[in-house]
Ligand SMILES: Cc1cc2nc3c(=O)[nH]c(=O)nc-3n(C[C@H](O)[C@H](O)[C@H](O)COP(=O)(O)OP(=O)(O)OC[C@H]3O[C@@H](n4cnc5c(N)ncnc54)[C@H](O)[C@@H]3O)c2cc1C
């Protein structure tokens with residue numbers, strides 16, 4: 001492997017953690033390869049990317065999906081790398097497959113690790129809601145969408161800019177950017193609580209949220225949730241944990257009727273103690289949980305609330 | 314505006330996942346398939362656009378399993394046309410690059426100027442359909458979209474990032490959108506209405522040939538157990554009592 005491109009996510013002027021993770025991931029997978037960071041954003045976003053040998057950068061503001069797709073395509077065409085790494089993020093989803101299609105590269109998504117395979121590589125991809133891992137041969141010239149957490153941002157972040165920074169002209173974009181929308185302040189900030197009682201689709205219905213509220217009260221915590229619960233309108237967006245919600249790190253995380261899709265795990269896997277309750281013994285949430293209960297949450301939640309009340313007298 | 318919603322069947326992961334003998338894929342005949350949940354969100358978003366701006370709505374699905382009910386349900390919810398793509402090899406499942414390869418011509422024939430599909434599906438091993446399609450068609454696009462409004466010759470799309478940050482994007486038509494969530498939860502079509510539609514309306518069919526797929530799966534298997542959780546046994550009271558004890562040990 002001679003050359004690897006790592007695409008650096010930049011949103012609202014800020015590089016995301018995933019960019020540093022990709023630099024580390026690339027060094028682990030192909031230590032001998034030249035590593036080129038590619039991205040679109042302000043020059044300041046290059047700080048911390050000194051771990052890359054070079055950067056190829058487009059100075060751009062705002063955010064346009066086709067712009068990031070075209071920047072990555074142009075970089076691939078110019079550099080002809082063996083491997084391209086893109087984060088499995090809202091930005092990577094715009095850039096990755098699009099650039100693969102435009103440049104004739106192969107595309108493999110949801111990659112959590114790479115392993116050697118007869119002088120080449122195989123990717124391990126987490127699919128089917130986390131229930132299966134596919135080993136996929138990585139052809140020469142492939143774009144990989146890498147899951148958050150596959151590399152270490154701490155190792156990947158090196159102070160300073162890459163030794164060499166080349167510029168890529170801003171490509172024409174069809175989309176225009178009309179501004180960012182910021183989340184409204186909410187009464188409850190789930191990132192600041194020690195105990196989260198988190199409910200998923202398994203809670204069944206809006207009226208059952210009350211059971212979780214009672215449990216949270218008994219525990220001195222607050223109710224959070226997976227995405228479908230928010231999409232159904234049962235809880236406000238500020239309560240959502242995961243990729244497109246909040247990243248949380250409470251002392252205790254109760255996952256009640258949550259399957260454990262990678263997008264959810266991304267937001268809570270660092271919790272100190274994870275307790276999962278699910279009717280499906282094969283639910284992927286049990287892979288990251290410290291304690292697991294196979295049961296119906298509608299039976300279990302009231303039973304736990306009752307147990308706590310008894311203990312508390 | 315003419316909107317096409319592209320849907321696909323995916324393995325229902327709550328049901329048992331049966332592997333083929335060579336261990337490289339799911340045994341499609343022995344597993345439950347269902348509509349990709351994000352495609353249902355895309356359909357709902359398209360129905361809302363139709364209601365607000367009078368768009369014509371065609372729902373498209375390749376016959377990678379029994380798609381009739383999914384398509385009739387879309388008609389019952391308010392889609393104008395339903396197009397079933399049929400052909401050899403589809404029943405084994407196709408990768409998204411293949412699906413996009415088929416769809417480029419189909420979408421031109423339908424005359425769509427906006428294509429909505431789910432942001433992802435649980436079996437998108439070769440990348441997401443919306444971006445394969447956007448590249449294939451050469452249209453403007455956005456993925457991870459949770460709200461779309463018609464604005465003359467453009468669509469205004471709300472794209473989501475982490476932490477609740479969103480971007481408002483103006484996408485000139487024609488455009489492809491990968492829908493994460495519709496502003497309203499997907500509507501429900503009563504079974505009686507679906508049955509009635511089955512009697513009064515029919516699915517259009519079109520013969521297609523899938524291009525070759527580019528992905529080589531070496532093996533497919535459940536994740537290796539990495540320690541995993543301590544599983545608590547007993548009746549529900551006993552389990553609750555044990556978890557209460559664990560919480561007490563955590564100082565809660
Ligand atoms: C770009 C993108 C971003 C995303 N961002 C997020 C995010 O930020 N957060 C997030 O959570 N998801 C996110 N998702 C969605 C994610 O892929 C999953 O769809 C979601 O996490 C599933 O939520 P769930 O576990 O509640 O539902 P499901 O996967 O449907 O799981 C429900 C679980 O409940 C169990 N169950 C059912 N009934 C009961 C019962 N009575 N008692 C006990 N258990 C029961 C079932 O066995 C199942 O395991 C994102 C997806 C995309 C594409």
Ligand SMILES: Nc1ncnc2c1ncn2[C@@H]1O[C@H](COP(=O)(O)O)[C@@H](O)[C@H]1O
Nearest residue numbers: 338405406407408409436526528529530
């Ligand atoms: N999206 C998909 N979901 C499930 N199976 C698929 C999917 N796409 C392709 N397959 C099957 O997986 C097989 C593996 O690819 P191949 O190695 O080309 O035989 C394909 O031929 C299909 O039968």
